Amino acid sequence: MPIYVAQLGMVLAVFVMLLLSAAVMVYSERKVAAFIQQRYGPYLVGPRGLLQPIADVIKLMFKEPLRPVAADTAIFFLAPILSATAAFAAFAVVPFGAESTFFGLLDEPIKLQVADVNVAVLVVFAITSISVYGIVLAGWSSNSKYSLLGALRSASQMISYELSYGMALAGALVLAGSLSLTDIVNAQQGAWFGFIPRWFVFVQPLGFAIFMIAGVAETNRAPFDFPEAEQELVAGYHTEYSSTAFMMFFLAEYINMVTAAAVAANLFLGGWHGPFLPEYLGWIWFLAKTAAILFFYIWMRWTLPRLRYDQLMQFGWKVLLPLAALNLIVTAAGVIYFGN
Amino acid sequence: MVPLGHYLILSAVLFATGTMGVFLRRNVITVLLSIEVMLNAVNLAFIAFGRTLGSVDGQVIMFFVVTVAAAEAAIGLALVIALFRHRESLNPDVFTSLKW
Amino acid sequence: MATDLLLFYLFGAIAAGASLLVVLGRNPMHSVLLLIVSFAALAAIYIGLEAPFAAVVQIIIYAGAIMVLFLFVVMLLNAHREDDAAPPAGVTSGPLRAGGVLAVLLVAELVWALRRAARGGDALLSAGPGADPAALQSVRALGNRLFTEHSLAFEVTSILIIVAMVGAVVLARRES
Numbered sequence: 001m002p003i004y005v006a007q008l009g010m011v012l013a014v015f016v017m018l019l020l021s022a023a024v025m026v027y028s029e030r031k032v033a034a035f036i037q038q039r040y041g042p043y044l045v046g047p048r049g050l051l052q053p054i055a056d057v058i059k060l061m062f063k064e065p066l067r068p069v070a071a072d073t074a075i076f077f078l079a080p081i082l083s084a085t086a087a088f089a090a091f092a093v094v095p096f097g098a099e100s101t102f103f104g105l106l107d108e109p110i111k112l113q114v115a116d117v118n119v120a121v122l123v124v125f126a127i128t129s130i131s132v133y134g135i136v137l138a139g140w141s142s143n144s145k146y147s148l149l150g151a152l153r154s155a156s157q158m159i160s161y162e163l164s165y166g167m168a169l170a171g172a173l174v175l176a177g178s179l180s181l182t183d184i185v186n187a188q189q190g191a192w193f194g195f196i197p198r199w200f201v202f203v204q205p206l207g208f209a210i211f212m213i214a215g216v217a218e219t220n221r222a223p224f225d226f227p228e229a230e231q232e233l234v235a236g237y238h239t240e241y242s243s244t245a246f247m248m249f250f251l252a253e254y255i256n257m258v259t260a261a262a263v264a265a266n267l268f269l270g271g272w273h274g275p276f277l278p279e280y281l282g283w284i285w286f287l288a289k290t291a292a293i294l295f296f297y298i299w300m301r302w303t304l305p306r307l308r309y310d311q312l313m314q315f316g317w318k319v320l321l322p323l324a325a326l327n328l329i330v331t332a333a334g335v336i337y338f339g340n
Numbered sequence: 341m342v343p344l345g346h347y348l349i350l351s352a353v354l355f356a357t358g359t360m361g362v363f364l365r366r367n368v369i370t371v372l373l374s375i376e377v378m379l380n381a382v383n384l385a386f387i388a389f390g391r392t393l394g395s396v397d398g399q400v401i402m403f404f405v406v407t408v409a410a411a412e413a414a415i416g417l418a419l420v421i422a423l424f425r426h427r428e429s430l431n432p433d434v435f436t437s438l439k440w
Numbered sequence: 441m442a443t444d445l446l447l448f449y450l451f452g453a454i455a456a457g458a459s460l461l462v463v464l465g466r467n468p469m470h471s472v473l474l475l476i477v478s479f480a481a482l483a484a485i486y487i488g489l490e491a492p493f494a495a496v497v498q499i500i501i502y503a504g505a506i507m508v509l510f511l512f513v514v515m516l517l518n519a520h521r522e523d524d525a526a527p528p529a530g531v532t533s534g535p536l537r538a539g540g541v542l543a544v545l546l547v548a549e550l551v552w553a554l555r556r557a558a559r560g561g562d563a564l565l566s567a568g569p570g571a572d573p574a575a576l577q578s579v580r581a582l583g584n585r586l587f588t589e590h591s592l593a594f595e596v597t598s599i600l601i602i603v604a605m606v607g608a609v610v611l612a613r614r615e616s
Contacts, residue, residue: 385554396578418610
C-alpha cells in the first residue's frame, strides 16, 4: 500500500477517533457523575445506557436552530465552526504511538500521528489560542448580556492561564531539549534504577501539577467553569445557541479535553512508553494514561465547588504563574548543572 | 523556490495598504489595526531576506517586531479607552484640545 | 516546484485581500477578524519561507494575544460603526484624498526599490551555497542567536514590555 494512502487513512482514523472519544466522554461523564452522586445515570438507551450519546446527538440535530434577531449573522454562524475546527486541528500534531507498519501491512513504518512538526508543542499552543475566538465571537455576536459576560470571562481566563500552561510545559521542553512531541516522548524512554520509568512527571512534579490545573482552566472545566456558570450566566457564551451549532460547541469542549489530556500524557507521563508492553503495543499505554487523566478531570468536576471569579484570576496570576516561572528556572539550572 | 521579489512585492502591497488605512480612516481602532498591517509587512520582508541570506537573523528581528507590536497595542488601546471615556468618540479628529 | 509558487499566490492573495478589507471595512469587529485571517495567511507564507517558529509565534502572539486585546476593546466600547458624519470643522477631505494618493505612490516606490533589492538577492541565491533549510528551521539556532548576539536587545525589549504594561494600567485606570 503506498505511503500517502496510509497517511490519508491516518487523517481519517484520527478524525473518527476524536468523534468517538467525544461520545465516550459524554457517556463516561454522566456515568461517573451518577456514581459520585449515587444515582444510576443513563441506563435506558441500549445496554447500560451505552447508546445515550447517539440519542443525544439525534435529539440535538432535530431541534430548531434559533438565532437572536439582533445577532451578527455571519459571526454567529462562524463561531461554532471555528470552535470545532480548532479542536480537531490541535490533535493533528499529537503522536499516539511508536512507528508502526501495522503488522507488515505497509512497506515502510508510518508514525501514529497526522503530522510530525518540529515545533509541535507550539502548534498545539497556537491552535488553542485560536480557539478562544470561537467562544469570544459566540458571546459577542449573540448580542445577549449573559453570552457577552461568559465570553469576556472565558477570554480573560484562557489568556491568563495560557501563560502558566506554557511555562509549565517549558520545563519538559528544557529537559527533552526539543519542541517536537515525538522527541519529547522518546526522551522519556527507559527507567531509572531499573524500575522507575523515566517519565518527566517524576522530575517535574510541580510542572505537572501546574500543567494539569492550567489545563482544567484552559478547557473551561469545573472548578474553573466560569464561562458557563449556570447559576450566574444561564449557559454563558452558548446561551443563545441550539441544535447543531450547540452540538459543535459541546463537541469542541470534549475534544479539547481529550487533546489536553493527550498532550499531558505525552509531555509528562512518557506517552506510549511504559513497562510490560512491547513497543508496537505502546498505544495501549498511551490510551490508558489519557483515560486516567480524563477520569481525573471528571472526578474533579463533580467533587470540587466552583471558585469565585476574582479568586480564579488571583490564583492564576499571583500563585500559578510565579510557581511556574520558579519551576522553569530551577529546571533550567538543573539541566545546566547536571549536564542533562 | 519562490523568488525573493515576490515576497518583497507582497510586503510592499501590505505596507501601502496599512499606510492608506492610517491616512484615510477616522476610527482610532482601525488606525491601530492598519499599523499592525504595516508591521506585518515589515516582518515578511525581514523573514524573506533572512531566508535568502541563509540566516536566522530575519526571524530574530521578527521576534522583536512582534514584541514591540504587543507593547504598542497595549499602550494604544489603553489610550483609546481613556479617550473614549472622555469624549464618547473614536474619531481622532475630535481629540483636538490639549487639555480638558 | 510549482506547488510552492501556487501556494504563495493563494496565501499572498488572501493576506493582501484581507488586509485591504481591514482598512476599508466599516465595522471594527469585522476588521479585527479579517486581520486575523491576514495573519494566518502570512503564517502560512512563513512556513514556505522555512520559518515554522516565526509562523507559530505569529499565530500565538499576534492572533492569540494582540488581536484578543483589540477584540476586547471593540467589545467593551461597543462602538459598532464609524461615524459617517462630516468631519468637524477645520478638517477637510483634501488631506484624506492625499493619503490615498500617497499610498499609491508608496506602492510604486516600494515596488521599484524592492525589485532592485530582489535582483541582488536572487543573484546571491544562485551564486552562494544556498540556505540550508534545516539550519533555518532550527529553533535551537534561533535561540542561540537571540541570547548571544542579540541579548542586549532582548533585555531592552523586556524592559519595554514592563513599561508598556505599567503604562497601559495607568492609562486605562478609572480615576477614583
